[in-house]
Amino acid sequence: MTRSKILITGASTGLGAAMARDFAAKGRDLALCARRVDALEALRDELATAHPGVTVAVRGLDVDDHAAVPEAFGELRDELGGLDRVIVNAGIGKGAVIGSGRAAANLATATTNFVSALAQAEAALAIFRAKRAGHLVLVSSMSAVRGLPGKKAAYSASKAGLAALGEALAVELAKSPIAVTTLLPGYIATDMAAKAGDARMVAPLDKGVTAMVRAIEREQTRACVPQWPWRLIDLALPLLPAAVVTRMST
Numbered sequence: 158m159t160r161s162k163i164l165i166t167g168a169s170t171g172l173g174a175a176m177a178r179d180f181a182a183k184g185r186d187l188a189l190c191a192r193r194v195d196a197l198e199a200l201r202d203e204l205a206t207a208h209p210g211v212t213v214a215v216r217g218l219d220v221d222d223h224a225a226v227p228e229a230f231g232e233l234r235d236e237l238g239g240l241d242r243v244i245v246n247a248g249i250g251k252g253a254v255i256g257s258g259r260a261a262a263n264l265a266t267a268t269t270n271f272v273s274a275l276a277q278a279e280a281a282l283a284i285f286r287a288k289r290a291g292h293l294v295l296v297s298s299m300s301a302v303r304g305l306p307g308k309k310a311a312y313s314a315s316k317a318g319l320a321a322l323g324e325a326l327a328v329e330l331a332k333s334p335i336a337v338t339t340l341l342p343g344y345i346a347t348d349m350a351a352k353a354g355d356a357r358m359v360a361p362l363d364k365g366v367t368a369m370v371r372a373i374e375r376e377q378t379r380a381c382v383p384q385w386p387w388r389l390i391d392l393a394l395p396l397l398p399a400a401v402v403t404r405m406s407t
Contacts (some may be wrong), residue, residue, distance in 0.1 A: 158376075160241035160292050164188040164233055166220055166277060167247030169196035171347040172296065175366040176244065176373075181208045188233035188240065190218040191247070212237060220247045220273040227280040234284055242292040243281035244373070245274050248316075252308040263311035270315035275322065282326075285335045292336045294373055295323040299343045299387055303394045306403055320379075327378045336376045340369055343387035358386070 163180055167173040169191035177187055181204045189197050194217040201213040214236040218229045234240045248270045253259035278293060285291030300309065301316040323339030330337055344358050345365030360368075360383050372380035381387040 160185070162186045162188070162237045162239050163242045163244065164190070164230065164240050164281075165244045165246055166190045166218065169193040169200065172342070172345065172362075172366060172369065173244075173246045174200055175362055176246070176370060177204065177213075179366055179370045181211050181213070184208070184211060186212040186214075186237050188214045188216070188237055190216050190220075190229060190233070192217060192219050220277060221269055223273065223276040226273075226276045227283065230277075230280040230284060239288070240281075240284055240291065242294065242373075243277070243284075244294040244296065245277045245281070245319075246294075246296045247273065247277070248296065250312060252310070252312045254308055255310055266311045267315045270312070271318040271322075274319050278322065278326070282335070290334045292338065292373075292376060293326065294338045294340065295319055296340050296342065296369075297323065299341050299381060299390065299394075301341060302391055303397075324379070338373060338377055339379045340372060341379070341381045341387070341391065342369060343381065343383065343390070345383075 163185050165173050165177055165187065168177050168189035173191070177189055177200060181187060187204070189200065191197050194215070197215040201215050204211060204213050214233050216229045216233055218225060220226060249266055251262040251266045253262045255263060274295065278295065281291070281293050285293065297320040298316040300313040301320040303313070304310065304317070305313040320339055320341065323337055327337040342365065343360065345360050346362045365383055368382040368384065372382055381391045
C-alpha cells in the first residue's frame, strides 16, 4: 500500500527533514511540523523547487503544547485532503545525572519524548480510526533497549516508554486496517548523535534515513535501523553485564 499523504513532526532539521526529502523524492505529499517555522518554510521551498508535483504544507507546532497537537494535525489533514501516515519524530536529547540539581533537563526530555509523543499518537489515531485506515510511526531509539545510567537515564527511559507504547498499539491494532511501526535508530549523523556516542558507530545521514524509510515503507512492526550493527546490538544489549553497559554509556 502506498501512503501518499504523510505528516512528520520535528521536520525542520535532522532526521525529520531528511525523511521529508526522501519521501518528497518518492512523490509523496507532505505535512511538516516543528517549532522553527522559518526552517520549515525554507525546506518547503527547497522541496517545491526539486519536486514541483509534490504538495508540502507546514505548521509551526510545539508538541509540548498538547492541546495544539490535534488542532495542527486536523488543519494539515484538511489542507492535504487526508493523512495516510503520521511519523512521530519530534524529540530532544537533554539529560543530566538524576539528583544532580538539573531536574529541568530530565523533565523536559521525559515530557517531549514520551508524553508529547503520546499526545501525537492520540491525535493521529483519532484521524485514522475515523477513516478506518492509516499508518502510525513512532521514532524511538536503540537507547530504549536497556536502561542507560548517568545523564542518559531519563532519555533511555523516555524512549523505552515510547517503544512500549508502540508495542501495545501494534498488538491492539494488529487485526485492524491501522498499522503501527516503532523505529529504533542507532547513531545516525545528526547534531544529537554527534554528542551521543562513538563516532565509529555513527551512520551517515543518508544511509541512516534510507534504512528508516525502508522500514517505514515495509510497515515493519519494530525495526532497528540501520540494521547493521544495531540488530545485533538489540539482541546483545539486554544480556551484557551492568559494568559493560556503564562503560558504553560514558
